[in-house]
Amino acid sequence: MGEEVAVVELTPDLGFVNQLVERAGDSFKRCYQCGTCSVVCPFAAEDLQLPRKQMLMAQWGMKSEMMADPILWVCTTCGNCARLCPREVDIPGTITAVREAVLVESGISPELATAFENTVVRGNPLGSPARRRADWAKQAQVEVPIMSTLDRPTDVLFYVECYWSFHERGQQAAQAMARTLNRLGVDWAILGTEERCIADSQRAAGESGLFEEEAAKNIATLGKYTFSRLVTPDPHAFNALKNRYPKLGATYPVQHYTQFLAERLSELPLNPIPERLVTFHDPCYLGRHNGEYEAPRRLLEAIPGIHLTEMAHCRADGFCCGGGGGGVWNSGLVAEQVDERLAVRRVREAVASHAEVLAVCCPFEVSLFEDAVKLTGNEGHLVVRDIIELLDESLASGAAQP
Ligand code: SF4
Ligand code: SF4
Numbered sequence: 001m002g003e004e005v006a007v008v009e010l011t012p013d014l015g016f017v018n019q020l021v022e023r024a025g026d027s028f029k030r031c032y033q034c035g036t037c038s039v040v041c042p043f044a045a046e047d048l049q050l051p052r053k054q055m056l057m058a059q060w061g062m063k064s065e066m067m068a069d070p071i072l073w074v075c076t077t078c079g080n081c082a083r084l085c086p087r088e089v090d091i092p093g094t095i096t097a098v099r100e101a102v103l104v105e106s107g108i109s110p111e112l113a114t115a116f117e118n119t120v121v122r123g124n125p126l127g128s129p130a131r132r133r134a135d136w137a138k139q140a141q142v143e144v145p146i147m148s149t150l151d152r153p154t155d156v157l158f159y160v161e162c163y164w165s166f167h168e169r170g171q172q173a174a175q176a177m178a179r180t181l182n183r184l185g186v187d188w189a190i191l192g193t194e195e196r197c198i199a200d201s202q203r204a205a206g207e208s209g210l211f212e213e214e215a216a217k218n219i220a221t222l223g224k225y226t227f228s229r230l231v232t233p234d235p236h237a238f239n240a241l242k243n244r245y246p247k248l249g250a251t252y253p254v255q256h257y258t259q260f261l262a263e264r265l266s267e268l269p270l271n272p273i274p275e276r277l278v279t280f281h282d283p284c285y286l287g288r289h290n291g292e293y294e295a296p297r298r299l300l301e302a303i304p305g306i307h308l309t310e311m312a313h314c315r316a317d318g319f320c321c322g323g324g325g326g327g328v329w330n331s332g333l334v335a336e337q338v339d340e341r342l343a344v345r346r347v348r349e350a351v352a353s354h355a356e357v358l359a360v361c362c363p364f365e366v367s368l369f370e371d372a373v374k375l376t377g378n379e380g381h382l383v384v385r386d387i388i389e390l391l392d393e394s395l396a397s398g399a400a401q402p
Contacts, residue, residue, distance in 0.1 A: 013061035023097035030087040031055040037081035058207035067106035068157030075327035099206030112354035115329035124162040125194035136171035140178040145189040153226035156188035161234035176392035200240035205326025231251040262295035271397040272304040279355035282318035324362035343372040
């Protein structure tokens with residue numbers, strides 16, 4: 001007797017296929033199911049067949065099957081799959097297009113819905129009061145100029161973004177950045193309460209409409225002021241300002257803060273700090289999506305006392321923290337689908353490198369990794385620090401206060 005073969009009835013929804021082509025192009029039609037993407041996906045160990053299965057379902061217009069499969073919402077759009085796809089399929093773009101196409105009909109997790117609603121109502125996904133956006137500046141120990149009160153052009157408009165504005169650990173990083181900019185004598189300012197979320201992660205999670213509405217508001221606000229460049233600590237905001245805003249008619253010179261500071265390394269009077277072994281986590285949206293691997297490493301290597309070591313996955317091969325593509329707000333749904341969070345896997349890798357410090361430069365990462373350090377019982381063995389905190393420590397060490 002031969003083995004019984006399950007017959008799957010395919011009912012291609014060609015309208016759905018065309019919708020995906022309109023949103024993300026037709027590269028998904030080139031997929032020949034080699035499976036490379038599923039092997040290099042950070043969720044490979046979970047055997048979810050992500051994203052090979054989604055590409056097949058997209059080709060066949062299997063809209064209702066895709067809507068019914070929660071795996072659609074697990075992808076972090078980290079881009080490691082697309083990097084190695086032999087058919088150059090825009091996998092994160094296709095997954096985002098599917099999310100956009102089914103968002104209203106399929107429903108989303110309550111956590112994601114709350115993040116979207118908070119962004120609309122309060123201008124940030126955390127749900128913090130908009131009027132408190134610049135409260136972090138009160139503890140910065142230096143003056144933090146606000147564009148609207150400065151009433152003149154500036155060199156740098158520092159786009160603080162939401163996690164550095166509102167999250168307790170992010171605020172500490174923002175304060176360190178303010179001190180560093182003042183030490184450098186940079187002519188800078190922030191938007192203060194006029195700033196709203198750039199919402200690139202909401203876009204990657206499927207809310208392109210929300211992204212465009214926020215972009216229109218942000219472009220109008222930025223249009224009121226004259227500045228030479230935007231600098232931001234958030235790789236997701238950096239990605240949108242660099243690659244998506246020009247398509248909406250707004251082009252600005254923009255740098256991630258590590259790029260801005262790496263260009264000024266010779267002007268930073270760095271002092272020795274206690275010797276420690278540090279490893280660095282490449283943010284997907286700074287590294288893979290925008291090709292910047294060196295600036296953060298140059299900053300770390302310049303701090304006397306820091307010895308840099310690499311994890312098994314680094315640079316283009318870096319392992320996602322789990323925060324992108326809406327993952328930072330979708331932890332409940334992801335936990336139902338996977339055995340181990342990506343941040344936990346990454347922390348295990350950092351511990352295996354023997355590093356004492358896990359250095360980061362994306363605002364999502366500090367809290368994700370600090371939680372993972374606790375979950376893995378590594379408190380006291382590994383600490384998580386934003387690069388700006390390490391720079392600030394070095395600048396303050398043995399130097400007069402700013
Ligand atoms: S790597 Fe590319 S061609 Fe191979 S299965 Fe994945 S999407 Fe298809
Ligand atoms: S973008 Fe990242 S998480 Fe999403 S399918 Fe590709 S490798 Fe997996």
